[in-house]
Amino acid sequence: MSALFPEDVADYLKNHPSFFEQYADLMAQIFLPHPHGGRAISLAERQMLSLREKNRAAEAKLAELITFGEENDAISEKVHRLAVGLIAAETFQAVIHLINFHLRDDFAIPHVALRLWDKPEGVEDLPEFAAVSEELQVFAETLGRPYCGSTAGFGTASWFGEQAPHIRSQALIALRNGGGTIGLIALGSEEGQRFYAEMGTLYLERLGELVSAALARVTKSML
Known part of the structure; x- marks a missing residue:
């Protein structure tokens, strides 16, 4: 007689779902170790524990979702408020003020720096x-x-003035x-993991698009 392996038993039970209907009394005679130690429990109890654990895992996943x-709804609302403000802004100074105000107060980003490549003629020397x-x-x-990541090697840390050290x-967003490309916006944080390589960037991309459109409009009016 050939040896019977656990895989053979598992395959047999999967291919014969009526087995425990034919041998219903067998379920009451099979005892398994408790998953968390202690006394042995019946197959039915073990199945119940397994279902409870799956339910807890599903509930935890649902709570996470x-x-x-x-969180996404809250961020979307903040982006909307910034967009409304930028649409209403009529001057370069107003756009810069709105960017700094919303990112600092709404998004809790402590340091924001902006650089634009081309300065319109007749415009005073501004940090931007x-x-x-x-x-x-x-x-x-x-x-x-x-x-998103470290400031090392970019030279952008100096944009944050006395807070640079x-x-x-940081997050760097092309405008x-x-x-x-007309410029770059840098968002800085003292927290090493506030901006990290694997983080999602969808809202940062939306921010770049909003700021780009607003700056293109007001700088055009300065020419």
Whole structure:
């Protein structure tokens, strides 16, 4: 007689679902170790425990999804408020003020810095038009999605002024107008994991699109 392996028993039971109907009394005679130690329990009890554990896992997953949904709703509302403000802004100074105000107060981003490549003639020297290295401009051109991570190697930490030594993570978002890159916005945080490589960037991309459109409109009026 050939040896019978556990896999053979499992396959047999899966292929003969009526087995326990024919041998119903067998279920009361089979005892298994309790999954958390202690006394042995019947097959029916073990199945019940398994179902309870699956239900708890499903409830935890549902609670997690609800939390994510609520967080996304809150972020969407904040983006909407920023969009409404930017649409109403009529000057460059108003746009810059709105960006800083909403990102700091609504999104709790403590440090925001903006650089635009081309300064319109006759416009006073503002930090937003400070010189940016060619390497950084090329990097911004190649950004398919916002960069999130360390400030090392970019030279953008200096944009945050006296807080530069304390910045541990940043997000860099390219600003574009008609496909061409017109600048870069940097968001900084003292928290090392506030902006990290694996984080989702959908809302950062939306932010870049909103700011780009607003800046393109008001800087055009400055020419």
